[in-house]
Amino acid sequence: MMTFVATVAQALLLLALAPLLTGCIRNWKAKLQNRRGPRVWQPYLDLLKFLRKDMVISEHASWIFSAMPYVLFTSTLLAGLMVPLVTVAAPLSLFGGALAFVGLLALGRFFLALGGLDTASAFGGMGSSREMTLAAIAEPALMLAVFTVAIQAGSTNLSRVLQAAQGPGWTLLNPAYALAFAALFIVLLAETGRIPIDNPATHLELTMIHEAMLLEYSGRYLALIEWSASIKQLVLMALLANIFFPAGIATEMTPGRVGFSLIVFLGKLLVLAGAVVLVETTNAKLRLFRVPDLLGVAFILAALALLSTFLFQ
Amino acid sequence: MPDLLLKLSLSAYAFGIVAGLAAARRDELARLAGAGAGLAAGTCGVAAALSELIGAPGKRVAFNLWPSLLPHLRLGVRLDPLGAYFLLIVSALAIALSLYSFGYVRGFCGRKSVGALAAFFNGLLLTTTLVFLASNAFFFLIAWELMALTAYCLVSFEHETKESRNAGVLLFIMSHLGTGCLIAGFLLLFQASGSYEFESFRRLGVHLSAGRRDAAFLLFLVGFGVKAGIIPLHIWLPAAHPVAPSHASALLSGVLIKAGIYGLTRVLFEFLGTPPNWWGVTLLSIGTVSALLGVLYALMEHDLKRLLAYHSIENIGIILMGLGAALMFLHTHHPILATFALIASLYHTLNHAIFKALLFLGAGAVVHATHTRNMEEMGGLIKRMPKTALCFLVGAVAIAALPPLNGFVSEWLTYQSLLLGFGTTSSLIRLMFPLCGAMLALTGALAAACFVKAFGITFLAQPRGEPAAQAREASPTMLAGMGLLAAACIFLGLFPSALVRLLAPLTLELTGQRLALTSGSILTNTRPLGGTVSTLGIALMGICLLPIPLGLWLVFARHSRVRIGPTWDCGLRGLTPAMEYTATGFSKPIRMIFKALFRPKREVQREYDYSPYFAKTLRFDSHIEEPFVRRLYRPLNRAVLRLSRRMRTLQAGSIHAYLIYIFVTFLVLLIFAL
Amino acid sequence: MNSSPSDFPSQLITLLAAGMLVIQLLMAVQRMLLTSIRLFALQSLLFAAIATVIAYCHNAPEVYWVVGLTLAGKVCFLPWLLNRQVRRIGIVQEIAPLLNPSASMLLCGAFTVVGYLVARPFTSLERLGNNTLAVAIALLLTGFFLMLNRRKAISQVLALLTVENGAMLAAVALTTYGMPLVVEVSMFFDILVAVMVLGILVYRIRESFASMDLSELKLLKG
Numbered sequence A: 001m002m003t004f005v006a007t008v009a010q011a012l013l014l015l016a017l018a019p020l021l022t023g024c025i026r027n028w029k030a031k032l033q034n035r036r037g038p039r040v041w042q043p044y045l046d047l048l049k050f051l052r053k054d055m056v057i058s059e060h061a062s063w064i065f066s067a068m069p070y071v072l073f074t075s076t077l078l079a080g081l082m083v084p085l086v087t088v089a090a091p092l093s094l095f096g097g098a099l100a101f102v103g104l105l106a107l108g109r110f111f112l113a114l115g116g117l118d119t120a121s122a123f124g125g126m127g128s129s130r131e132m133t134l135a136a137i138a139e140p141a142l143m144l145a146v147f148t149v150a151i152q153a154g155s156t157n158l159s160r161v162l163q164a165a166q167g168p169g170w171t172l173l174n175p176a177y178a179l180a181f182a183a184l185f186i187v188l189l190a191e192t193g194r195i196p197i198d199n200p201a202t203h204l205e206l207t208m209i210h211e212a213m214l215l216e217y218s219g220r221y222l223a224l225i226e227w228s229a230s231i232k233q234l235v236l237m238a239l240l241a242n243i244f245f246p247a248g249i250a251t252e253m254t255p256g257r258v259g260f261s262l263i264v265f266l267g268k269l270l271v272l273a274g275a276v277v278l279v280e281t282t283n284a285k286l287r288l289f290r291v292p293d294l295l296g297v298a299f300i301l302a303a304l305a306l307l308s309t310f311l312f313q
Numbered sequence B: 001m002p003d004l005l006l007k008l009s010l011s012a013y014a015f016g017i018v019a020g021l022a023a024a025r026r027d028e029l030a031r032l033a034g035a036g037a038g039l040a041a042g043t044c045g046v047a048a049a050l051s052e053l054i055g056a057p058g059k060r061v062a063f064n065l066w067p068s069l070l071p072h073l074r075l076g077v078r079l080d081p082l083g084a085y086f087l088l089i090v091s092a093l094a095i096a097l098s099l100y101s102f103g104y105v106r107g108f109c110g111r112k113s114v115g116a117l118a119a120f121f122n123g124l125l126l127t128t129t130l131v132f133l134a135s136n137a138f139f140f141l142i143a144w145e146l147m148a149l150t151a152y153c154l155v156s157f158e159h160e161t162k163e164s165r166n167a168g169v170l171l172f173i174m175s176h177l178g179t180g181c182l183i184a185g186f187l188l189l190f191q192a193s194g195s196y197e198f199e200s201f202r203r204l205g206v207h208l209s210a211g212r213r214d215a216a217f218l219l220f221l222v223g224f225g226v227k228a229g230i231i232p233l234h235i236w237l238p239a240a241h242p243v244a245p246s247h248a249s250a251l252l253s254g255v256l257i258k259a260g261i262y263g264l265t266r267v268l269f270e271f272l273g274t275p276p277n278w279w280g281v282t283l284l285s286i287g288t289v290s291a292l293l294g295v296l297y298a299l300m301e302h303d304l305k306r307l308l309a310y311h312s313i314e315n316i317g318i319i320l321m322g323l324g325a326a327l328m329f330l331h332t333h334h335p336i337l338a339t340f341a342l343i344a345s346l347y348h349t350l351n352h353a354i355f356k357a358l359l360f361l362g363a364g365a366v367v368h369a370t371h372t373r374n375m376e377e378m379g380g381l382i383k384r385m386p387k388t389a390l391c392f393l394v395g396a397v398a399i400a401a402l403p404p405l406n407g408f409v410s411e412w413l414t415y416q417s418l419l420l421g422f423g424t425t426s427s428l429i430r431l432m433f434p435l436c437g438a439m440l441a442l443t444g445a446l447a448a449a450c451f452v453k454a455f456g457i458t459f460l461a462q463p464r465g466e467p468a469a470q471a472r473e474a475s476p477t478m479l480a481g482m483g484l485l486a487a488a489c490i491f492l493g494l495f496p497s498a499l500v501r502l503l504a505p506l507t508l509e510l511t512g513q514r515l516a517l518t519s520g521s522i523l524t525n526t527r528p529l530g531g532t533v534s535t536l537g538i539a540l541m542g543i544c545l546l547p548i549p550l551g552l553w554l555v556f557a558r559h560s561r562v563r564i565g566p567t568w569d570c571g572l573r574g575l576t577p578a579m580e581y582t583a584t585g586f587s588k589p590i591r592m593i594f595k596a597l598f599r600p601k602r603e604v605q606r607e608y609d610y611s612p613y614f615a616k617t618l619r620f621d622s623h624i625e626e627p628f629v630r631r632l633y634r635p636l637n638r639a640v641l642r643l644s645r646r647m648r649t650l651q652a653g654s655i656h657a658y659l660i661y662i663f664v665t666f667l668v669l670l671i672f673a674l
Numbered sequence C: 001m002n003s004s005p006s007d008f009p010s011q012l013i014t015l016l017a018a019g020m021l022v023i024q025l026l027m028a029v030q031r032m033l034l035t036s037i038r039l040f041a042l043q044s045l046l047f048a049a050i051a052t053v054i055a056y057c058h059n060a061p062e063v064y065w066v067v068g069l070t071l072a073g074k075v076c077f078l079p080w081l082l083n084r085q086v087r088r089i090g091i092v093q094e095i096a097p098l099l100n101p102s103a104s105m106l107l108c109g110a111f112t113v114v115g116y117l118v119a120r121p122f123t124s125l126e127r128l129g130n131n132t133l134a135v136a137i138a139l140l141l142t143g144f145f146l147m148l149n150r151r152k153a154i155s156q157v158l159a160l161l162t163v164e165n166g167a168m169l170a171a172v173a174l175t176t177y178g179m180p181l182v183v184e185v186s187m188f189f190d191i192l193v194a195v196m197v198l199g200i201l202v203y204r205i206r207e208s209f210a211s212m213d214l215s216e217l218k219l220l221k222g
Helices: A002-032 A042-052 A063-081 A098-118 A122-153 A158-165 A175-191 A219-244 A255-282 A288-311 B002-022 B027-054 B081-108 B114-133 B137-155 B162-193 B210-228 B236-243 B246-271 B277-300 B304-331 B335-370 B386-399 B406-421 B428-459 B476-494 B496-510 B535-545 B547-556 B588-593 B627-648 B655-673 C008-029 C033-057 C063-089 C101-125 C132-149 C153-174 C181-209 C214-220
Strands: A055-058 B061-064 B076-079 B522-524 B562-565 B601-608 B615-623
Touching (some): A002 A042, A002 A063, A002 A219, A055 A219, A063 B547, A098 A158, A098 A219, A122 A158, A122 A175, A122 B406, A122 B428, A175 A288, A175 C008, A219 B547, A288 B588, A288 C008, A288 C101, B002 B027, B002 B076, B027 B081, B027 B114, B076 B081, B076 B114, B081 B246, B081 B476, B114 B246, B137 B162, B137 B236, B162 B210, B162 B246, B210 B277, B236 B304, B246 B335, B304 B406, B335 B386, B335 B406, B386 B406, B386 B428, B476 B496, B535 B547, C008 C033, C008 C132, C008 C153, C033 C153, C063 C153, C132 C153, C153 C181
Parallel strands (some): A055 B562
Antiparallel strands (some): B061 B076
16 A cells, blocks of 8 residues: 555656756756746646647558657656655565666667657658667666666665665765766766757757657657656656765655655755756767767766776775 | 377477478478478477476486487487477477468468478477487487588578578588587597486586586587577578578577577586686677677668577577676586576577567568568558567567566576676676676667667658568468467566576576575565566556556547648658668668777769769768678688698599508508507 | 774775776867866866875875975966967867777776776785775876877877876875875976976977977978
């Protein structure tokens, strides 16, 4: 019963919070660039509008095109339920740890890329091709960083990883964690399509990666896809925030602790979002074939994180 | 009971061969006999294997096929858990493939000898089964050679094309190279034990000197490695597998290369004893390299069946990673972990057999319908062949190791064993485990990219050519064969506990351990709370979450309309199939990123009248040659040819010269005998 | 004060040392000269922080000298000098390193492993209780590699400076009290003078050849 309530609560939290985070990032980015920017809750209104709009579906599209938003949405949400947000115990912790989390995100991406190819548009194919390529080269860095953390914790279960990180002292002082954090931060930028890798606000088709796959989507499908992108961003940020700054997270399920933990969690998220905004405003988008170099840096950082379990025993 | 089932199964295959040959003139009859025999034999084989793996450990099934007249040569058949597991793989595939072949072979009717095809196909099934069941090295080698021979016949079945003939010859040569090593290896073991019986080889490693043991390891590694298709011994595989008829390709990729895995498992875990560390390190490194290079070369292919063949190399690599890790754990005396890694690799062996066969059958149906293997001419097939597309999609999701299908489960087990390996030793070698894990992650992600390409370009968007636009859905029996395998993919993904339980007697025999690994539907690793996954849970939860987007639809979008219109394509008009992304274009970023590895050769020819900027015609040619071919096999080939030219002077053609050779040899032997 | 690997100052030192290593790796892939200079300044700052922690926790006031010199020289003066140089000659990018960034990253990773292997026998000599020496050796090796890999004189100077950072770190790590201060200080001035001379030389080379590509120096021989 408890698990059921926790699952529903976390799902609702993910659904409700994700657009807000996107809104915050957009708003702050605009502020840093001396623009007024959209309001923080604009993404909610966008989603509502998309949901109500009529849809145009390409005549070349097959059922894959229509199934994709649902697969993407559920798999992303499912991945989100495996990550501890405000309590150490994630609702679906037993159903899969870090590996299933990565696998579910990959499942969503697989269908997203197929959806991009399905409409016979040249831009969609280009987006799919780039998305799959970049995801592939981000994967080893992601996995290696996850392994480092998992080895430190002795488990791939995200709740266990969090418990291990909660020990005395500040985790980030451990170079293994610090380096893994740096690596995962770069991977976060890549996975959420942020600026040095992909420009979420671009209007030029040739430079698009993630957006290029969505060009043919409209109406409620677009709403689902945008929403899943927000959820994915929220989940990845929450993972980073909670593993590397575990302070304040609730270990038991009393309302007071959970409430406090929720506030701390929001604070951590906002700080991390601020970091992303800073990176986005101070950097230019990299040329596509420079991105592997950056992800190579992430991989080496993760490898060093692993090595540092030797270096600094 | 398994005794009888096994005999039935073997005789059904034999019947298939005989009936196929007898009905060589009557295509319909041969088709029916071949498929029926395979189906019956496969069913009996599955039953026999299951009764051995599930049933109470009683008397082992063992009998002689034929009373033998020669010393040491005993045509003995024996069913032990390891053999039974591989028998399960081959028999399960036999069922699906025979079903499929009934519809598929119709394409050959009147054109080729269907009877011969049925005979070869059943022959390959029979010899492969015998390889897994042989109880002594002598019989094993005979079956092994017969297997290679029937494989050769199937590969060069369409011998009108030069490609098939060359592939067949290459397969034959490489296979013999491997068999040579195997003979030498078994002779080494024979020297120590004095018998060819596998039973006498058990735990023989302790009686061998270190040097001999290492020599035996290397010989078996090369011998079985050739068959498994490890890099750099793989060159025959992408050449041979695609040219065979598709159900035979599925068998070659699904089962035949697993004979190499069977051999390695048998020899390394049963015969050679506690291994030195470098064995495991070698196997793990070879596995990693094979997996990564296999998938990278697969990405560069736009021949659908060659792409799948390269993926076989990748998956063999993943299997070997598990085996290598298991050996390293045996070295550091962690039998439980070794068992875990062994389970991971054997699970992947079965999974790969199933989804690769499924994909080959899907590819076969597509090729059957479009008459081309080139993906660039396909497209839009999901509308014309919806059921085939669905089956292919299941296979693609499985091979890309995405949850909740079977590929994910076995790769999860492999990841876990690599992660657990980190704690087994304190030397720097332990860094290998996570690094190989990271490479496995890269492999998995690249495989996903590759199957987005394979599925997306083949089945989605607009047809790129006339045959693709005219394609028709595969026949019901073909669909039944594919559906069976797709169902197996889903079952093995959702219920891993069933297979783990099946593997218990096997691991008990090989490493002396049996692991439970499952509590309910949740799969765990060997450590309490060390990591859990439940694919069934994921699947059910996914279904439970589906009402959310559907509910949103009902609440908000009830009144919205759906319009079918032309593709927007950013406002461009006149979208033609030629404007779609191609397979080559899709993998271009990866080709650029791994340029140092591929070293693509490109040639641009342009013709122009007055300015190079206004070309009249433009020809672009790009191809990739594997460095192994260029650096290793070409020089080797040249050296062999040079040597043979030298040797030719010996072949004078004169009968007197030959008589002199014989006489001199005789004389030398006599003197030597003194 | 006796230090165990787990107490706070030690952890801080390890983190800072790891930071130095990371910056070194970033320099290996960075093409923009100005950014490289900034990274170098940051690395020196981290080194100064390490030295401060050591000076404070191990009661070694003479190490404050090192801190002061580093801050003045390598965090402020040299970056400023190099910055000016870069602006004067107007070259902002290292166009073509010999090895591409990914390969050089991998090599640097390998050098780190080598550093670890080489430093392992000496861990008992360290007072800091952790492998700062390994990081120092890794810095030395990657610094040398960086010098090899770069064509532009300025980036070679930067690489030399990182080598020096590595040497200083080794000195501090190995002998919290041991190595005489005078050696460290003289080493520092040595490098300072070398860099200034090189800076002038670079300018002259640029004047005479209209290029900073050192591979063209080969043309000088008769």
